[in-house]
Amino acid sequence: MSSDNGRPAWPSGRAVRWGSVAVFAAVMVLGCWLGRIQQDPPPLVLTAVAGAAATVAAAMLLRRSRPGLLLGYAVIASTGIAVIGDNRSANPVWFAMLIIGGWCALTGGRRVGTAFWAASMLLFAVQWTWIKPDPGWGAWLAGGTFTFLAGLLLRHQLDLVEQLRAAQAGLATKARVEEHNRIARDLHDVIAHTLTVSLLHVMSARLAVEHDPDDAVRSLAEAERLGRESLTEVRAVVGMLRTDGDVSRTAPPPGVAAVPELIERFRSAGADVTVTVDGDTSRLPATVGLALYRILQEALTNVIKHAPGSSAAAQVSVDVSSVALTVHSTGAPGAGKGLGVIGMRERAESLGGHCEAGPAEQGWLVRAAFPLTPPTLVTSPTSTTPSEPGESKMSPPQESCG
Numbered sequence: 001m002s003s004d005n006g007r008p009a010w011p012s013g014r015a016v017r018w019g020s021v022a023v024f025a026a027v028m029v030l031g032c033w034l035g036r037i038q039q040d041p042p043p044l045v046l047t048a049v050a051g052a053a054a055t056v057a058a059a060m061l062l063r064r065s066r067p068g069l070l071l072g073y074a075v076i077a078s079t080g081i082a083v084i085g086d087n088r089s090a091n092p093v094w095f096a097m098l099i100i101g102g103w104c105a106l107t108g109g110r111r112v113g114t115a116f117w118a119a120s121m122l123l124f125a126v127q128w129t130w131i132k133p134d135p136g137w138g139a140w141l142a143g144g145t146f147t148f149l150a151g152l153l154l155r156h157q158l159d160l161v162e163q164l165r166a167a168q169a170g171l172a173t174k175a176r177v178e179e180h181n182r183i184a185r186d187l188h189d190v191i192a193h194t195l196t197v198s199l200l201h202v203m204s205a206r207l208a209v210e211h212d213p214d215d216a217v218r219s220l221a222e223a224e225r226l227g228r229e230s231l232t233e234v235r236a237v238v239g240m241l242r243t244d245g246d247v248s249r250t251a252p253p254p255g256v257a258a259v260p261e262l263i264e265r266f267r268s269a270g271a272d273v274t275v276t277v278d279g280d281t282s283r284l285p286a287t288v289g290l291a292l293y294r295i296l297q298e299a300l301t302n303v304i305k306h307a308p309g310s311s312a313a314a315q316v317s318v319d320v321s322s323v324a325l326t327v328h329s330t331g332a333p334g335a336g337k338g339l340g341v342i343g344m345r346e347r348a349e350s351l352g353g354h355c356e357a358g359p360a361e362q363g364w365l366v367r368a369a370f371p372l373t374p375p376t377l378v379t380s381p382t383s384t385t386p387s388e389p390g391e392s393k394m395s396p397p398q399e400s401c402g
Contacts, residue, residue, distance in 0.1 A: 021059045024099055028055055031084045031093020038088065047084050054080025054096065061103050070108045074100055074116050078123075087127055089136030097140070098147040105151030106158075113155075117148040182350075185294070185343040196305045198223040200269040222268055255289030256281040256316070262297060263314075271304050272311035279318025288370045291347045292316065292325050295355060298340045299327035299366040307331025310363065322353075322371050330363040344368065 028051045035041050057076035060069075077100050084093045101120055105113025121141060128137035205219035254262075259275065266273045275296075284292070296314055303312045310331025317324045341357045344366065348355035353370035 017062050020062065020099075020103075021055070024058045024096055025055045027096045027099070028081075028084065028093060031081075031091050031096065035084055035086060035088075035091055035093070038086075038091075042083065042086050050080035050083035052080075054078075054084075058096075058100065058103070061100070062107060067108050067112045070104065070112050071115060074104050074112075075119075078116075078120065082123070087132045089127070089132075089134045089140065094140050095143075098143045101144050102147035102151035105148050106155050109155060110152060113148055113151055117144060120144050178350075181346065185347065196301050198227060200271075200304065204270065253286070253290045254293045255286060256284055256292055257289075258293060259296065259316070262293065262300075266300055266304065269304070271300070273300060273303075273314070274312075275314040275316070277316045277318075279316075279323070281316065281318055281323075283318065283372065284323060285372065287351060288323060288372065291351055291353075291370065292323065292368070294347060295325060295344045295366070295368050296327060298344055299329075299357075302340055303327075303329040303331065303364075307364070321373075322369055324367070324369040326368075327366040328360060328363060329365075 032047050032051050035047060036044070041047075054077040057073045057080070061073040061077065078097060081093055081096045081100070085091045085097075097120055101113070101117055104116040108116075121144060124137045124140050124144065128134060128141075202219070202223050205216040205223070208219065209216040259277075263273055263275050281289075300312055300314070303310060307329055308331075310329050312327060312329040314325070314327045317326075344357065345355045348368050348370065351370050353368060355366070355368040357364070357366045359365075
């Protein structure tokens with residue numbers, strides 16, 4: 001449905017449109033017939049031509065046209081009705097005038113409907129006061145006002161329905177975009193982590209293949225295992241795109257319980273990583289646990305990718321209402337596109353939390369915090385959360401982690 005300045009609105013369907021025209025034509029025929037049995041009726045040919053012209057104009061009024069054309073059709077139809085009515089308030093043909101008023105408000109909107117309503121009220125008032133005084137015109141004045149208001153109300157309801165449909169379509173599109181972004185973040189985290197750690201194992205195997213074949217074999221076996229795990233996770237993430245309802249092939253996403261395995265994986269690749277947990281992590285919702293796992297995974301992957309050989313310390317702190325994660329590495333960050341930082345920040349903000357990454361006093365610091373009961377509707381914050389007293393101050397996220 002369009003606004004007053006746009007194309008007119010009318011309920012879709014030929015049955016509704018032609019059914020309305022049939023009702024209008026029936027009123028015109030009844031008016032012509034009753035007019036013939038009254039004293040001094042107008043000429044039959046004149047009433048027949050007026051009725052036909054009014055019916056055709058009414059049918060055109062229901063088509064999508066400009067406001068000016070709608071008023072023109074309404075004037076033609078009203079002229080035909082006035083000819084058949086012959087200034088007699090007892091003729092029911094004036095019901096057709098009321099129908100035209102409702103249609104003008106419905107199809108043309110407030111401005112077209114108001115213009116026709118004012119003209120019809122003036123016509124009835126002039127006939128009542130000057131041409132043929134008759135209290136019956138008061139009923140037509142009231143009826144015209146009622147149908148005008150009813151048409152405006154129906155037009156408003158149709159506009160609301162169209163706006164709701166547009167809003168639902170927009171929400172569906174937004175949900176699809178957010179889902180695609182989430183899947184892209186998961187794929188980035190899984191693939192980047194696995195390739196980075198596997199590359200360390202392959203490099204270790206290459207260096208040890210001549211001096212320590214057994215160690216080289218162990219490194220290659222670990223790289224193979226990581227590759228298989230990565231393939232399983234990628235299949236799970238891609239499985240979220242399935243639309244046939246088959247979830248039997250998807251595995252549950254990792255959470256806080258999988259953090260020790262994640263740390264051991266980095267240590268087996270030669271990374272100096274430690275983690276401490278303060279609080280009961282079993283209270284964490286699954287969504288928060290997944291976000292913590294992915295942010296920790298991305299932060300540690302960036303450490304061994306951009307600052308190889310440096311140590312990293314992670315800490316998870318759970319209190320009554322929130323959970324916090326900090327990852328501090330001693331190495332300076334390397335050059336990157338910053339996609340990892342963006343992904344971590346988006347994960348945190350989607351759950352009502354925040355995530356910051358940047359240089360600390362020594363090395364690089366990633367800090368994320370989540371409420372344990374995320375709000376139903378989360379808006380992305382426009383600024384980073386201020387540092388708490390006593391915490392290391394960081395600059396805004398830089399394009400150095402990816």
